[in-house]
Amino acid sequence: MKTRIIISLVAIMFLWSCSTTMKYTWTKPEFEGKKFDKILVLTISKNLKSRTLFENTVVKYLKEEGINATNALSVFTPVEDMEDVTEEQIEARIKEGNYDAVLVTTLIDVKTQDVRVNNTSYYPMNYGYGYGYRSYIYSGYHHMYANDYYRQQKTYVLETRLYDVSESDPKEAVVWSGQSELTDPSGSNSASKSYSDTLVKTLIESGTIK
Numbered sequence: 001m002k003t004r005i006i007i008s009l010v011a012i013m014f015l016w017s018c019s020t021t022m023k024y025t026w027t028k029p030e031f032e033g034k035k036f037d038k039i040l041v042l043t044i045s046k047n048l049k050s051r052t053l054f055e056n057t058v059v060k061y062l063k064e065e066g067i068n069a070t071n072a073l074s075v076f077t078p079v080e081d082m083e084d085v086t087e088e089q090i091e092a093r094i095k096e097g098n099y100d101a102v103l104v105t106t107l108i109d110v111k112t113q114d115v116r117v118n119n120t121s122y123y124p125m126n127y128g129y130g131y132g133y134r135s136y137i138y139s140g141y142h143h144m145y146a147n148d149y150y151r152q153q154k155t156y157v158l159e160t161r162l163y164d165v166s167e168s169d170p171k172e173a174v175v176w177s178g179q180s181e182l183t184d185p186s187g188s189n190s191a192s193k194s195y196s197d198t199l200v201k202t203l204i205e206s207g208t209i210k
Contacts (some may be wrong), residue, residue: 022202025178033207034164034175036101040094042072044106050188051078054105057192061200067209069103094165101209102163105199108179109157155183160199162208176208 041058045051055071062069075093076085094102162176180195203209 022178022198023181025202025206026176027206027208028172028175031175031208033210034101035210036164037068038097038099039067039069039101039103039209040072040075040097040099041069042076042102042104044104048078050192053188054192054196057196058103058105058199061196062209065200065204070097100165102165103160104163105158105160107156108159111155111157111181113153113155114151153183155181157181158195162203176203176206178202 039062041055041062043051043054043058045054052071052073055073059069059071075097157179158181159177159179161174163173164175165173167173167175178199180198
């Protein structure tokens with residue numbers, strides 16, 4: 001299989017978020033899903049910690065579904081310059097590992113926008129000592145206003161692609177893809193669990209991976 005299309009994504013950095021959904025999915029026409037014997041899970045990231053965490057989390061969820069999968073850290077090592085790896089070497093490594101599918105996730109876009117933050121707060125009317133429940137309940141609330149402000153919000157668009165290694169034509173190798181938008185990335189642990197769970201459930205429930 002001509003797999004340069006997979007590895008050409010390595011230069012792009014993968015980022016995390018604590019909230020993910022599969023916003024868009026695409027399935028190759030006439031592809032009705034397949035039972036793969038061994039899936040290679042690859043995350044495109046210059047951050048080794050993030051890459052390791054994501055790959056291992058996806059592998060964990062796939063194995064919980066009874067699917068044989070492994071991370072790509074031993075196949076495409078973090079210290080390698082992938083530009084120096086030839087097409088033949090890439091294909092040979094995948095075949096030597098007996099992988100019949102490759103699952104690749106990468107960052108494809110970053111969207112930035114200014115978001116208005118409402119800075120209004122509230123305090124209870126007649127607040128203080130000596131007031132009973134009745135007074136408190138019927139007093140209502142005063143508004144205490146402060147100037148609103150704007151902050152920059154970043155949304156990262158991630159795409160995962162499933163490659164069928166048995167396809168000899170690289171243009172036909174992609175059998176499924178899904179995109180998610182991640183807003184304001186935060187913790188890596190919760191993000192990897194959330195994204196991986198959504199990804200694997202989507203693949204299983206759609207019958208893409210059987």
